[in-house]
Amino acid sequence: MSVHKTVEILEALVGFDTTSRNSNLELIAWVEDYLDRLGIAHERVLDATGTKANLWSTIGPDTAPGYILSGHTDVVPVDDQDWSHDPFSLIERDGRLYGRGSCDMKGFLASCLAAIPEMKARPLKRPIHLSFSYDEEVGCVGVRGLIAQLKRAPVKPIACFVGEPTEMNVVIGHKSKLSLRATVRGRTCHSSLAPMGVNAVEYAAKLIVKIREISERLAKKGAKDELYDVPFTTGHTGVVKGGTALNIVPDRCDFEFEFRSIAADNVDTLADEVKAYARDVLEPDMKAVAPEAGFAFEVKSGFPGLEVEPQADVTRLAKQFAGNEHHCKVAFGTEAGLFDEAGIPSVVVGPGSIDQAHKADEFVAVAELEKCGQFIDQLVAHCRS
Numbered sequence: 001m002s003v004h005k006t007v008e009i010l011e012a013l014v015g016f017d018t019t020s021r022n023s024n025l026e027l028i029a030w031v032e033d034y035l036d037r038l039g040i041a042h043e044r045v046l047d048a049t050g051t052k053a054n055l056w057s058t059i060g061p062d063t064a065p066g067y068i069l070s071g072h073t074d075v076v077p078v079d080d081q082d083w084s085h086d087p088f089s090l091i092e093r094d095g096r097l098y099g100r101g102s103c104d105m106k107g108f109l110a111s112c113l114a115a116i117p118e119m120k121a122r123p124l125k126r127p128i129h130l131s132f133s134y135d136e137e138v139g140c141v142g143v144r145g146l147i148a149q150l151k152r153a154p155v156k157p158i159a160c161f162v163g164e165p166t167e168m169n170v171v172i173g174h175k176s177k178l179s180l181r182a183t184v185r186g187r188t189c190h191s192s193l194a195p196m197g198v199n200a201v202e203y204a205a206k207l208i209v210k211i212r213e214i215s216e217r218l219a220k221k222g223a224k225d226e227l228y229d230v231p232f233t234t235g236h237t238g239v240v241k242g243g244t245a246l247n248i249v250p251d252r253c254d255f256e257f258e259f260r261s262i263a264a265d266n267v268d269t270l271a272d273e274v275k276a277y278a279r280d281v282l283e284p285d286m287k288a289v290a291p292e293a294g295f296a297f298e299v300k301s302g303f304p305g306l307e308v309e310p311q312a313d314v315t316r317l318a319k320q321f322a323g324n325e326h327h328c329k330v331a332f333g334t335e336a337g338l339f340d341e342a343g344i345p346s347v348v349v350g351p352g353s354i355d356q357a358h359k360a361d362e363f364v365a366v367a368e369l370e371k372c373g374q375f376i377d378q379l380v381a382h383c384r385s
């Protein structure tokens, strides 16, 4: 497959500002028009507001089980990043293609779309499905609607390849994540009367220390998975907001924390441990002063982890298509965990490096797109045989 067509399509895709907060419908309409011209059927799976959509498309017989090529259409914001050119206009320099989303992950989408004429050229015995989602960058939100629909379909796909940037290495695992928002209610009073109030900031601090202690326990004594750069489950608090003035005992504090776990641990169990400490240890003291005081927790986002056997069929096939016997696990989350949880074996393998994703002057190397094109060519050949 010629990379020329891929670059041309990538240029069009990067031109749409599909930052997660925006609608992605203009990009979806562009892809639909491209598919129409090739005579390929497609289906939109809209979000509740009707302003964002997943796109599902099948090349080949829809009565046989086949393979999914999955990617997200949204990109992270360019706000406060120092770009040396317009991020939504693709620029080629020294074998690199610069633009927001070029690497994460419109380069993969473009590779899939550019391969459709080849997929169509001779009959496929097994179909290839394209799954293009929205709102991946804000917690793998969009693809869930599409997967719910897939679960009801009469024919279940054999496997899914998620094309997040891995430099075409086969990724068989990533951590699961759960992030929560805690709201601490106290009772306000003048700071000179501090013991008569309940200081929400101080009780938040006590719970944040508990989260830190759990994280240190996991690091020192927890289960290990050496395929990860950070080979154990982690936790941390990232945002704290509370208080208005030093002479007022604050009656409210909000903070956000997360756990990212290897397969041996469970993010829900860890969150339960935090909640139990708040309920059983901290709240009795708070309520003794002010019955209305206490903690409330709300899940912000999360996704299941990915854990595929090195010997699994999907791993073996991905290595064969990529011409790469190596496998690894990565720190970042992907939609692969959700597909896998739905019973569709999945691995992550895509062009570009995560080192270039989410940054100013994001780029994908042309050579990476060439490797991705070869991967898809091998998949197409496999689907014919």
Ligand SMILES: [Zn+2]
Pocket: 072, 104, 105, 136, 164, 165
């Ligand atoms: Zn991504």
